[in-house]
Amino acid sequence: MPSSFLFYIMKELNLFTLSLKNLKRKGFRTGILIFSIALTVSILVFGLSFILSVNSSIKRASDRLGADLIVVPVGARDYAEEVLLETKVKSFYMDKGIVDRVKKIEGIETVTYQTYLSTIQGACCDIPEAMVIVFNQDTDFIVKPWLKKAISRKLEKGEVIVGHESLLNIGLGLMDIDANIFGIRFKIIGALEKTGTGLDNALFMSDENIEDILKKGTSNLKPMDISVIFTKVRKGYDPYQVGRNIEGEIIEVDVVSRSDIGKDIIHTLKDIKQIFSMAIVLALLLSAFLSWAIFSAIANERSREVGIMRAIGAKESHIITLFFTEVFIIGTIGSLAGIGVGIYLFIFLSKGFSIIKNISTNITLTGEIAIALVAFIVGTIICILGAISPIYRLKKIEPLIAIKEG
Amino acid sequence: MPQIEIVTLTKAYMIGKDTIKALDSISLKINKGEFLSIVGHSGSGKTTFLSIIGGILMPTSGKVVFDGTDIYSLNQEKLSEYRSKKVGFIFQFASLLPVLTAKENLLLPSVFSQKNMGNNEKKVSEYLDMVGLGDKLDAYPSQLSGGQQRRVAIARAFINDPEVILADEPTGDLDEETETEIMGLFKKMHEEKGATFLLVTHSSDLARHARRHLRMHNGKLLEI
Ligand SMILES: Nc1ncnc2c1ncn2[C@@H]1O[C@H](COP(=O)(O)OP(=O)(O)OP(=O)(O)O)[C@@H](O)[C@H]1O
Numbered sequence: 297m298p299s300s301f302l303f304y305i306m307k308e309l310n311l312f313t314l315s316l317k318n319l320k321r322k323g324f325r326t327g328i329l330i331f332s333i334a335l336t337v338s339i340l341v342f343g344l345s346f347i348l349s350v351n352s353s354i355k356r357a358s359d360r361l362g363a364d365l366i367v368v369p370v371g372a373r374d375y376a377e378e379v380l381l382e383t384k385v386k387s388f389y390m391d392k393g394i395v396d397r398v399k400k401i402e403g404i405e406t407v408t409y410q411t412y413l414s415t416i417q418g419a420c421c422d423i424p425e426a427m428v429i430v431f432n433q434d435t436d437f438i439v440k441p442w443l444k445k446a447i448s449r450k451l452e453k454g455e456v457i458v459g460h461e462s463l464l465n466i467g468l469g470l471m472d473i474d475a476n477i478f479g480i481r482f483k484i485i486g487a488l489e490k491t492g493t494g495l496d497n498a499l500f501m502s503d504e505n506i507e508d509i510l511k512k513g514t515s516n517l518k519p520m521d522i523s524v525i526f527t528k529v530r531k532g533y534d535p536y537q538v539g540r541n542i543e544g545e546i547i548e549v550d551v552v553s554r555s556d557i558g559k560d561i562i563h564t565l566k567d568i569k570q571i572f573s574m575a576i577v578l579a580l581l582l583s584a585f586l587s588w589a590i591f592s593a594i595a596n597e598r599s600r601e602v603g604i605m606r607a608i609g610a611k612e613s614h615i616i617t618l619f620f621t622e623v624f625i626i627g628t629i630g631s632l633a634g635i636g637v638g639i640y641l642f643i644f645l646s647k648g649f650s651i652i653k654n655i656s657t658n659i660t661l662t663g664e665i666a667i668a669l670v671a672f673i674v675g676t677i678i679c680i681l682g683a684i685s686p687i688y689r690l691k692k693i694e695p696l697i698a699i700k701e702g
Numbered sequence: 703m704p705q706i707e708i709v710t711l712t713k714a715y716m717i718g719k720d721t722i723k724a725l726d727s728i729s730l731k732i733n734k735g736e737f738l739s740i741v742g743h744s745g746s747g748k749t750t751f752l753s754i755i756g757g758i759l760m761p762t763s764g765k766v767v768f769d770g771t772d773i774y775s776l777n778q779e780k781l782s783e784y785r786s787k788k789v790g791f792i793f794q795f796a797s798l799l800p801v802l803t804a805k806e807n808l809l810l811p812s813v814f815s816q817k818n819m820g821n822n823e824k825k826v827s828e829y830l831d832m833v834g835l836g837d838k839l840d841a842y843p844s845q846l847s848g849g850q851q852r853r854v855a856i857a858r859a860f861i862n863d864p865e866v867i868l869a870d871e872p873t874g875d876l877d878e879e880t881e882t883e884i885m886g887l888f889k890k891m892h893e894e895k896g897a898t899f900l901l902v903t904h905s906s907d908l909a910r911h912a913r914r915h916l917r918m919h920n921g922k923l924l925e926i
């Protein structure tokens with residue numbers, strides 16, 4: 297019933313079917329405009345998706361990191377960010393003695409530390425290259441919330457829990473199995489939930505295993521090596537000030553505060569954003585211009601027809617409706633195609649962009665829908681904007697003159 | 703009260719700096735159901751006159767009063783309704799939309815007058831039959847001869863049951879036999895529907911059917 301109704305509507309002559317007939321008549325030209333709108337919209341969708349996903353993963357990373365200040369070996373500030381935000385495997389070390397010195401700084405509430413090791417397939421371990429995060433379970437407050445959700449108990453010696461992404465990397469069927477890491481048989485007992493940060497790509501174990509690993513000598517780790525110190529700052533203290541105090545007292549370290557995480561990336565992102573914005577504005581202008589040019593040509597070609605329609609009773613509103621229906625059809629098809637291409641580009645082409653490849657990208661469905669909606673509206677509006685003046689010129693035509701001019 | 707009252711109608715065209723007076727203060731009263739013929743030399747102002755009565759060309763001065771209303775005092779919406787509902791115009795020039803078939807060209811006026819299309823389908827084939835094109839329903843204008851196109855345009859002028867038919871040399875490119883058929887149709891419409899006819903023609907055969915005969919000369923209208 298509904299399909300036969302639709303068939304009836306499509307067969308019937310009305311302003312909609314008339315505009316379809318008009319568009320078909322110059323298929324190639326219609327196609328060019330659709331293509332241009334699609335191109336513009338796809339750039340818009342790709343750019344917005346890119347920026348939104350990078351922004352949100354940085355925000356997520358700093359939100360979910362339970363620390364106010366991150367203390368790293370001097371010069372390792374960037375490495376630390378890469379570990380936390382991206383999926384890079386990095387190792388950098390400082391002396392464990394620094395932990396106690398940090399603890400003594402005024403305003404520090406709690407302190408915990410982690411040691412980063414890297415596994416390289418073949419050499420030491422039978423899992424792909426990954427980051428191993430060795431943490432101190434007595435003081436830990438970084439991994440704890442995730443661990444609690446996953447297994448609701450502490451990790452025993454000889455046990456490993458993996459991040460959400462490395463679970464996928466290692467293989468889903470490998471739960472509750474043994475793996476050789478640094479020459480020691482570890483039991484993989486589970487996986488953490490997705491955190492949306494670099495931690496998703498790591499393996500976690502407690503520092504009770506350090507001694508055994510050192511004994512095997514399968515890593516480049518030396519005794520008393522740690523990589524980062526996470527601290528919480530007491531209420532009433534300014535984290536920045538405390539951070540400066542730490543750097544002042546302990547020359548071997550750099551301090552990153554939570555709100556500074558990803559600052560460099562955000563900075564780089566600003567440039568990328570600017571390039572995207574420029575490309576988008578340019579594409580929008582070009583599309584609007586093309587729409588204007590094409591509808592100006594259409595207006596010239598069809599002024600005689602408009603004259604005829606006006607002479608047999610078409611109101612100005614009929615003419616406007618007819619032409620804007622054509623514009624709207626072009627804008628809609630172009631925008632929809634552009635949204636499809638843009639999302640496809642983002643998913644498949646983005647693998648080639650190291651900045652997205654390394655940052656765990658996951659735009660929520662609502663985010664993607666919002667982007668699609670914005671892109672759709674912009675794509676359609678730009679088409680309409682270009683066509684407005686030619687169409688309004690048409691509507692003012694004096695019927696007889698237009699008919700005779702044809 | 704006359705159906706149409708034309709009051710000191712003047713139309714001046716500008717060509718560069720020159721003004722051409724195509725119509726020179728014409729006054730005329732036409733009663734409902736009258737059949738008028740207009741003859742005149744080429745360039746004497748016939749098309750201009752018909753167009754102003756049909757609401758598709760602004761006069762320079764003067765009035766066209768239809769059923770008591772000056773049509774050029776109406777807003778564009780009401781003026782469009784006048785063209786759509788009161789007038790059937792047969793143009794001197796080709797006037798079909800090229801993207802539409804003969805049938806669709808006949809349906810087009812009802813798209814603008816918002817009449818029920820469903821009912822019109824039957825009427826459309828009926829009217830195309832009347833002009834002898836019952837077998838050309840789905841032909842596009844480009845697939846029709848000039849005379850056939852003209853006949854589709856004639857059928858289109860009648861489709862909305864107008865009160866006034868303005869026919870500008872409707873049989874200009876038709877042979878004698880077809881002309882007689884079309885004239886038969888005009889007579890039928892005139893007698894059955896009581897429509898008013900203003901017919902510009904050079905054919906004395908056609909003009910014979912008219913009750914009033916007018917001649918246009920240099921923008922002046924004379925009763926003969
Ligand atoms: N748009 C215009 N601009 C300038 N002059 C015009 C225009 N239209 C018509 N004219 C002039 O107005 C005069 C009347 O033209 P009109 O078309 O009314 O003549 P007509 O009687 O219909 O002629 P025909 O029998 O050849 O169709 C002519 O001299 C013509 O040159």
Ligand SMILES: [Mg+2]
Nearest residue numbers: 748749750794
């Ligand atoms: Mg003429």
